[in-house]
Amino acid sequence: MSDISSKNDLRGRMRALRKALAIAAPSAAERAAALLPLERLPAFAVFSGYHALGSELDPSPLIRRLAATGAMLALPVALSPDAPLAFRAWDSRDALAPDAVGVPAPPPSAPGLHPDLVITPLLAFDRAGGRLGQGGGHFDRTLEALRATKPVFVLGLAYAGQEVEQVPAEPHDQRLDAILTETGYRELKTT
Template identity: 70%
Template sequence: MTDPASAKLDLRRALRVRRAALAKSAPDAAQRAADLAPIHALPAFACFAGYHALGSELNPSPLIRRLSALGGLFALPVCEGPDAPLIFRLWDDRDRPVPDAMGVPAPPPHAPRVHPDLVIVPLLGFDRRGGRLGQGGGHYDRTLAALRAVRPVFVLGLAYAGQEAPELDLEPHDQRLDAILTENGYIPVERP
């Protein structure tokens, strides 16, 4: 019998390889996804958050530019510690990024902290039920749970279409996506 933790680790390895191949085979996927984003289907937002793409993660920059043109404030996540939820700080193009606790470029400490209404998240795999498999550190699960405890937050997974899995085995702490955007289109998640 396969150990569930070991199976998840194996799945993450396989999905990393798949995502890297997708990144090489679809260099225009980020722009195509941004072009297909149905702005009318997204909830109204005063502030939205993206992420700094690492490795083969789908680059959110084209989508961020499109959403910024609507007038919303833009924030980036900041990791303050390995087991802490991420916080979000406003990004100003005039600022120089500062590595956070995980070494990811982030807004400097003087940037105002915000609570985004819309959060764009990276992922390794997703399913059509809103399941998301991340890197395994639990940062986004802790973060989204903390944000959702205060008020509703719309969570948009950004991925290559080929990252879709038939059905992910989710744990109680796993936070679901509200929708997924890929280079092939927008996938709304229907809640049971």
């Protein structure tokens, strides 16, 4: 089985599992945010969150905790389906508007930012930093572009039950530096 077909098979299984985990653990987002050891993160002046879709673990409690450090919050914005994501400043008092792929995002009038810390949703992760996303490649293209300009720390946010033995990897896949779940924080062995 090719990496692409095994990824697609895994995506189907993990979407169903994540939905079940979301129902079974309604307070997982709050627990995860409380377990983040801020002192273990590299210095960051700008961080990015995301707008949770479907059963993705809600980053709102984590965003509030990171914003309390004084860092600026950015949200990703798809400018086109095949381009890296841009990041724009966002304040919770400001309205969001659908981006090029329909995800709520800050409007074009919001200032562009370049995050030092990126919180990313996922379908599955492994101990080597592998991350399985939705399949559009948005975060892989984005992380590759960001990492080409400066160091960026990538923190996956997921339910503990989303861990798998090994995420099928392709050369373009970008790895996580750490994972945060409702059971704790773990730095990953990226190679």
